[in-house]
Amino acid sequence: MRIAVICANGKAGKWIVKEAVGRGLDVTAVVRGENTSAAQKVLKKDLFDLTAADLKEFDVVIDAxxxxxxxxxxxxxxxxxxxxxxxxxxxxxxxxxxxxGSLYVNPEHTICVADGPDFPDMFKPLAAAMAKALAELRERKDVKWTYISPAGDFQAEGEGTGAYILGGEELTLNAKGESVISYADYAIAMVDEAVKGNNIRKRISVVSE
Structure with missing residues (x-):
């Protein structure tokens, strides 16, 4: 399986590359500058300059x-x-x-995490921008996309447990009543989806056990 990880030098990108390389997958880092990820193959190009020819050889493109x-x-x-x-x-x-932020907190799917009174004001613009992008992605019937939302507490330095709970459109809590996941565990879920391809044109979510 050939995988391209866009923005592989970022925090999430590096963890995803590390996980994919560790499984023996054929991984290419797509970066603008020097590659600092674990990928041995590199495509040095800005995301906005990528062409169909650049990506035609890949089975999966991961956008980080x-x-x-x-x-x-x-x-x-x-x-x-x-x-x-x-x-x-x-x-x-x-x-x-x-x-x-765009995960739902009610069965009717009318209220999102970002709508809650405790959601930090400083993160509302980011949540709104990402929710808009997701809404637009949902309209693309011509692309085999999957959107993977992390838990509410997405920890860059969090300890990897090697396990996660797969959720859907609604915010999922673990047995401790927490919505938390490390970048390491998120990367496991991302690469699992890359390998299995079970959720085409769906938004899924993940939380640590």
């Missing part, structure tokens, strides 16, 4: 792009739109590192 500043937040939508256009009509699957 992130934008955090006010002026770059719209790139959550524009980057996904570009990747979808590039992969449109192909068998290459697109897996997206998503956000937790």
């Amino acid at each position: 792009f992130g934008a955090w500043t006010e002026e770059t937040l719209p790139q959550h939508s524009t980057s996904l739109a570009h990747l979808c256009d590039v992969l449109s009509g192909t068998d290459t699957r697109l897996l997206v590192v998503g956000g937790a």
Whole structure:
């Protein structure tokens, strides 16, 4: 299986590359500068400059792009739109590192995590930008996408447990009543989905056991 990890130098990207390489998969890091991930193969190119020819050899493309500043937040939508256009009509699957703010907290799917009174104001613009990108992704019937939301507490330095609980559109809590997952465990879930391909055109979520 040939996998491309876009933004492989990022925190999530590095963990995903490490997990995929550890399983013996054929991994290419897509980076703008020097590769600092565990991937042995490198495609040095900006996400927005990627073409269909660049990605045609891959079975799975994992999008670990992130934008955090006010002026770059719209790139959550524009980057996904570009990747979808590039992969449109192909068998290459697109897996997206998503956000937790858009997970639903009621069975009717009318209230999201980001709508809650305890959701930090500082993260609301990011959550809104990522929710918009997800809504637009849902309209793409021409791409084999999967959007994977982490738990509410997404811990870059968290300890890996090697296990996770797979959820759907709603915020899932573990046996301790927590919504938490480390980047290490999230990477396991991401690579599992890359290998199995069980959730095409779906948003799924993961939480540590």
